[in-house]
Amino acid sequence: MKVFKNNQLKLNNSVVSIGAFDGIHLGHQALIRKAKMRADDHGVPLVVYTFDPPPKAFFQHQMVLTPISEKIQYLQELGCSYTVIASFDQEYASRSVTDFVEELALLHPLEIWVGPDFHFGKGKSGSITNLEKAFTAFQHPVVTCEEGNVISSTRIRNLLLQNKLDKAQSLLGRASSS
Numbered sequence: 086m087k088v089f090k091n092n093q094l095k096l097n098n099s100v101v102s103i104g105a106f107d108g109i110h111l112g113h114q115a116l117i118r119k120a121k122m123r124a125d126d127h128g129v130p131l132v133v134y135t136f137d138p139p140p141k142a143f144f145q146h147q148m149v150l151t152p153i154s155e156k157i158q159y160l161q162e163l164g165c166s167y168t169v170i171a172s173f174d175q176e177y178a179s180r181s182v183t184d185f186v187e188e189l190a191l192l193h194p195l196e197i198w199v200g201p202d203f204h205f206g207k208g209k210s211g212s213i214t215n216l217e218k219a220f221t222a223f224q225h226p227v228v229t230c231e232e233g234n235v236i237s238s239t240r241i242r243n244l245l246l247q248n249k250l251d252k253a254q255s256l257l258g259r260a261s262s263s
């Protein structure tokens with residue numbers, strides 16, 4: 086797997102998945118596996134576009150579940166061909182929806198895959214609707230735990246803060262390093 090900073094990778098075709106992916110929990114894994122399957126179907130590389138630090142760590146000082154080196158390792162294990170890592174700071178966060186869409190266009194995505202309630206761009210003003218105008222974009226259904234509750238990085242952070250390690254690890258799908 087090759088790692089690039091944002092705006093540095095140009096491809097003739099790809100399948101792209103986008104997100105903070107902090108923890109690479111079971112929901113993230115399902116989304117990335119689906120994107121990988123579609124990339125393999127098309128015979129094109131899978132690109133995961135992610136952010137360092139995760140936007141919620143930047144804006145809300147939330148605990149980081151997977152440092153970037155660990156995230157890269159998990160993405161490699163999931164079969165990504167390329168990871169794009171955007172350095173997330175105030176300047177990056179002020180970029181518009183159009184700027185981001187133009188950057189994605191450099192990857193010539195045949196498909197883009199995101200999860201439920203994905204937003205991007207200054208003030209989180211962009212959604213899957215903006216992606217659909219420019220690309221073929223899909224929303225993966227929400228992945229829940231056995232009890233039917235949504236799996237999220239926030240939920241896992243809270244479980245770790247409450248020392249509920251077993252449950253956190255079951256949602257991560259592996260032992261936690263935090």
Ligand SMILES: Cc1cc2nc3c(=O)[nH]c(=O)nc-3n(C[C@H](O)[C@H](O)[C@H](O)COP(=O)(O)O)c2cc1C
Pocket residue numbers: 103104105106140141144177178179180181185202203204205206207208209
């Ligand atoms: C170009 C760009 C600008 C963003 N600006 C903001 C922002 O102003 N405020 C914010 O809370 N998040 C911002 N984000 C982060 C998104 O809200 C979101 O966290 C990111 O797209 C990853 O999606 P995910 O959190 O569903 O994984 C921005 C994201 C991108 C790509």
Ligand SMILES: Nc1ncnc2c1ncn2[C@@H]1O[C@H](COP(=O)(O)OP(=O)(O)OP(=O)(O)O)[C@@H](O)[C@H]1O
Pocket residue numbers: 103104105106107112113115116141198199200201202203225226227228229235236237238239240
């Ligand atoms: N449970 C889930 N099922 C399917 N897709 C998901 C799930 N959780 C997140 N995703 C998707 O994975 C990508 C990365 O999401 P993100 O990093 O915001 O995860 P999160 O668990 O919602 O994090 P946080 O709780 O910090 O907001 C996004 O496209 C998001 O829609």
